Amino acid sequence: MKIKLELFGASRDFSDKEYLEFNIQNKISIKELRKKIITYIDTNFSGNENFKKIIENSAFCSEDNNIISDNYKITKDQKIGIIPPIGGG
Amino acid sequence: MLHTKIVDLKKEQVNLDSANKFIASSKFGASIIFTGTVRELNENKKVTGITYDAHDAMVIKSFKEIYDEVDDKLKIKDKAVFIEHVKGYVGLGELSIIIAVATPHRAECFILSRYIIEEIKKRSPIWKKEHYENEESEWLKGTSINVNQ
Numbered sequence: 645m646k647i648k649l650e651l652f653g654a655s656r657d658f659s660d661k662e663y664l665e666f667n668i669q670n671k672i673s674i675k676e677l678r679k680k681i682i683t684y685i686d687t688n689f690s691g692n693e694n695f696k697k698i699i700e701n702s703a704f705c706s707e708d709n710n711i712i713s714d715n716y717k718i719t720k721d722q723k724i725g726i727i728p729p730i731g732g733g
Numbered sequence: 734m735l736h737t738k739i740v741d742l743k744k745e746q747v748n749l750d751s752a753n754k755f756i757a758s759s760k761f762g763a764s765i766i767f768t769g770t771v772r773e774l775n776e777n778k779k780v781t782g783i784t785y786d787a788h789d790a791m792v793i794k795s796f797k798e799i800y801d802e803v804d805d806k807l808k809i810k811d812k813a814v815f816i817e818h819v820k821g822y823v824g825l826g827e828l829s830i831i832i833a834v835a836t837p838h839r840a841e842c843f844i845l846s847r848y849i850i851e852e853i854k855k856r857s858p859i860w861k862k863e864h865y866e867n868e869e870s871e872w873l874k875g876t877s878i879n880v881n882q
Contacts, residue, residue, distance in 0.1 A: 653786050653860030654872035703878040705858075709790045711878060725788055729875030732785065732792075732818060732859025733769050733830055733850060 645669075646721045647677065653728040654698045658685070668718075674704050675714040677724070703727040734813040737796040739789045742821030752833035756813040761835035763842035767850055769830040771823050779866040785829060787820045788858040795857040799849055807848060809841045816849065818859060 649664040658664060658681075666680055678699055685695045705725040706712050718724065736755050740747045749766065756764050771783050796816050803809050815833040823829050832849050836842040853859075855876060864870040 652788050652858065653875070656786065657872075701877045705788070705791060709788075709794055725791075727788065727791075727858050727878055728860065728872075729877045730856075730858050731854065731861060731873055731875035732787070732857055733854050 645671075645718075647672070647718060648723045649677075649681065650723055650725040652725060653730070655702065655726045655728050658689075658695060663723075671717050671719040673714065673718070674712055674716045674724075677704070677718065678702075678714070681726070698728050699726075701729050735797065735800045736815045736817075737793050737800075738817045739787050739792055740817050740819045742819050742823070747817050747819055747828050747831055749828075749831060752815045752817070752831050755815040756833045756835035758813060758835065760811065760837065761813065762837055763839040764833065764835040765842050765846040767830075767832040767834075767846050768828055769850075770828055771825050773825050775863060778863070780825070780863050781866055782822055782824045782864045783829065784822050784862040784864070784870075785818070785820045786860040786862070787818065789820070791858045792818065795853070799852045799856070803845060803848065807841070807844060809836060809845055812836045812841075812845060814845070814849065816853075818853075818857070820859075 645668050647666045647668060651658055651662055681699050682696055685692055689695055703711050705727055707723045752766055773780055800814050813835040818830045832846060834842055834845045836845060861873045862870055863873060
């Protein structure tokens with residue numbers, strides 16, 4: 645199954661594209677997805693600590709624009725948004 | 734009565750006239766137009782501009798939720814609310830947000846205006862990347878949204 649992780653705010657620095665893609669064998673929770681993104685940072689950005697901190701402090705949202713908890717299970721191809729700490733206005 | 738919009742600066746500009754027109758009504762005796770603009774100094778760094786990013790759908794959803802809860806939380810039933818937030822590059826002194834509100838009386842108008850901007854700061858997925866005089870730039874730290882609600 646394919647998870648398309650849409651990047652926003654500070655997480656846009658994780659890629660030149662607007663998203664990251666993860667190919668996952670089985671269903672996966674947000675908690676586990678968070679670990680996968682950290683592994684991606686380890687591999688592609690030599691474990692950049694600032695980037696990892698962003699991931700640890702981010703929320704995630706589903707395709708239907710709801711904030712989802714760490715226990716939320718992704719069971720099929722889906723778009724997920726990463727929501728780093730916010731501050732508009 | 735509510736108007737919300739994310740204004741993509743690549744395509745259009747925010748416009749105070751639209752805000753004024755939207756809230757104009759003889760039902761209301763008080764109105765406040767709050768604007769946010771880019772200032773030149775932040776944490777002792779000289780700022781040249783800010784790039785705003787937004788999760789458009791979630792931002793609009795948050796604006797609606799804030800508006801809807803005002804009835805119960807603030808007991809302000811009669812109101813007109815106009816909220817536009819920009820996305821893209823904003824230069825010094827330029828507008829990043831317009832919140833225009835109108836209510837029958839002034840006290841509730843002040844409360845409503847303040848409530849909306851404070852809640853947007855806490856809840857709406859909008860991000861700022863500041864650009865500095867030395868040509869560096871950085872995303873501002875911001876506040877985490879609660880992930881395990």
